[in-house]
Amino acid sequence: MMLVKLGGSIITRKGGAKQVRRDVLRRLAHEVAAVPELIVLHGAGSFGHTLAKKAGLKQGIARPSQFHAASLVSADVRTLHVEVLRALQAAKARPFSMPPGQVGFARGGQLAVMAMGPFRLALQQGFTPVSCGDVLLDEQQGVAIVSADAVALHLARELGAERMVFATDVDGIYTAPPGKPGAELIEHCSPDALRKHVLGGSGKTDVTGGMAGKGQAIAAMAELGCEVWVVNGLKPGRVRDALRGKDPVGTIVRG
Ligand code: IP8
Numbered sequence: 001m002m003l004v005k006l007g008g009s010i011i012t013r014k015g016g017a018k019q020v021r022r023d024v025l026r027r028l029a030h031e032v033a034a035v036p037e038l039i040v041l042h043g044a045g046s047f048g049h050t051l052a053k054k055a056g057l058k059q060g061i062a063r064p065s066q067f068h069a070a071s072l073v074s075a076d077v078r079t080l081h082v083e084v085l086r087a088l089q090a091a092k093a094r095p096f097s098m099p100p101g102q103v104g105f106a107r108g109g110q111l112a113v114m115a116m117g118p119f120r121l122a123l124q125q126g127f128t129p130v131s132c133g134d135v136l137l138d139e140q141q142g143v144a145i146v147s148a149d150a151v152a153l154h155l156a157r158e159l160g161a162e163r164m165v166f167a168t169d170v171d172g173i174y175t176a177p178p179g180k181p182g183a184e185l186i187e188h189c190s191p192d193a194l195r196k197h198v199l200g201g202s203g204k205t206d207v208t209g210g211m212a213g214k215g216q217a218i219a220a221m222a223e224l225g226c227e228v229w230v231v232n233g234l235k236p237g238r239v240r241d242a243l244r245g246k247d248p249v250g251t252i253v254r255g
Pocket of ligand 1 (some may be wrong): 135
C-alpha cells in the first residue's frame with residue numbers, strides 16, 4: 001500500500017482567500033489516478049489554516065465564538081475535499097471520502113482514534129480512500145487541528161505502507177530553508193539526519209507546524225519501514241515518477 005499527500009500549498013493559494021489551484025489539482029489527480037492500493041491525502045491550505053490560526057483553534061475551544069469558527073473550518077475543509085474528490089473522479093480514479101473528522105477523534109490536540117475498518121474495506125473493494133488535514137472533535141479540549149501528515153503517520157502505522165510521497169512546493173528537503181544562500185537539496189537521508197534539518201518553520205500561515213511538524217512525521221514513518229519521498233508537486237511528472245519508484249528530483253528518507 002502507498003500513500004500520497006497533495007500539499008495544501010500546491011492545491012490551494014495559501015495565505016490568502018480560499019482558492020483552489022484547479023490546474024495543479026487536475027494534473028496531480030491524473031498523476032495518481034492509475035496507482036493501485038493507494039490512499040490519497042491532502043492538506044487544508046487556505047481552506048483551513050487561515051481561520052484555524054485566527055480563531056486559535058489549535059489549543060481547542062476556550063470561548064463560545066470558537067464553536068462557530070471550528071464549524072466553519074470543518075465546512076471549508078470539506079469544500080476543498082469535494083474538489084479533490086471531483087478531480088480524482090474526472091481522472092478516472094475511484095475516490096472514497098474519509099476525512100478524519102468523521103472517522104476519528106482527538107485527545108489533547110493529537111489524533112487519538114481513527115477507524116481503520118473503512119480504509120481497509122475501501123482498499124479491498126478497489127476504492128482509493130481520500131483523507132485530509134481536518135478539525136476533529138477532541139475529548140479534552142473540544143476540538144483539535146490535525147494535519148494530514150499526522151493522519152498519514154497513523155495510517156502507515158496501522159496499515160503498513162511501503163512508500164509515502166509528499167507533494168510539496170519545493171524540490172525536497174534542504175540543508176537550510178530553500179532559497180537561502182548555501183541551502184542544498186538532501187537526496188537521501190536517515191530519520192536521525194532529518195530531525196537535525198527540520199527545526200525551522202515553513203514561514204507561512206501553518207497551524208500544524210509547517211516543515212518542522214512534517215519532518216517529525218516523516219522521520220517517524222521512515223522508522224516504521226515506510227520509505228518517504230518528498231518531491232515538488234508543482235513540477236509535472238515528479239509525483240507520478242515517485243509513486244512508480246522512479247528516482248525523480250527530491251529527497252528519499254529511509255530508516
Ligand atoms: O494542511 C491542516 O492540515 P495540513 C488542517 O495537512 C487544518 O497541515 C484544518 C488547518
